[in-house]
Amino acid sequence: MTAFQIILMGLLIICAVSVSFSKNLLNAILIYMSFSLVMSMLWICLESPDLAITEAAVGAGITSVLFFVTLKKIRAIESTEPEKKEEPKDE
């Protein structure tokens, strides 16, 4: 095991622990994304590029996008724009 792999393993553990200790849900998702990226690098080190591609696309990309949408739906993420009033707009 090279030093690079040991560093990646350490990052993996740090990410996994800090996901569960992060109070902000948005931060938790971002840390989870970085967990997936580190994991995909580890897959390449373990000589399975097939898994690395899938992990990067699904773990870092699609899962977190679905999490973002869900958080937005349940209003857990504050919108950057000022909240508009409930007046019906003319379409």
Next chain:
Amino acid sequence: MSKKRPAAEYQKTFAFHFFRWLSGVKDPYLDEVEMHPQKEFQMDPEAVLRHEKEHDAILDKVYDPQRNMEMKLFRKLYHATSIIFCLFLIALLLVTISWLPATGTIDRPANNEVAKRYIEKGLEETGAVNIVAGMILDYRAFDTLGESHVLFTATITVLILLRLNKTEKDEAEISDRRFEPKNDAILQLVATFLVPIIIIFGIYIILNGHLGPGGGFSGGAVIGAGLVLYLNAFGFKKTERFFTEKTYKWVCFFSLSFYCLAKSYSFYTGANQLHSVIPKGTPGAILSSGLILPLNIAVGLVVACTIYAFYAMFRKGGF
């Protein structure tokens, strides 16, 4: 031929009244029975306040940790038990791992004759340079078929859970328009450059599944991610030009049934020792390795559509 009756005469007959009553056009009680106008039931506001007060008083008495000793004890016990349980679980998992044989040793159960056969004869028997693709789409194609169906079933379940009726759909459309940022110039410019590259890269991964790392699932996931980015940048109006619920349905149907038929053919010929007409081709060429390339394309289509459908349903509850 029966005689034609005038309308006024027909309206006096029993049949006319009966059919009018049957079709529900006329309520027989309306205008004939005297009715009091009905009000919606409303609770006495004082009674509501009284109930709320009682409820709060009960809650205060039960959940006051200062006075309720049982509650206090239970909380402490709960924390202690959860910590002990976590430590026990961690210890159990670590002990189990220490019993597993070390990675890469020769007496590992994974190093059996099956793995040997895959490595030695994989190229010859499947024609795929990428042994992983040969394994999952030739030796173990039945598993992969099941996985595609699991994905398809998952989308159907999400569709059932998040399904909306017509009025809810219109409301969802309006709220979607209000809350999602539209016409973001930076996002649109970046998407114009990135989306074609992402989708071409996904197609490359799918078509090269039997030659290098990749395959149907990962390539489909990349294409799906590109579609989601396009949708975020340009909105549902643009994507609905080429991707609707109907497209999703037909693409999934044709891909899955093609997969079933193709694999049924190869299982049938293999089990009956028949000669398959599908050529293996020269290993390394793009048109080689028999059925793996078309199967990869089918799986990729299903996965790309499913991922886009997941996103659309999470965001709007439909396409």
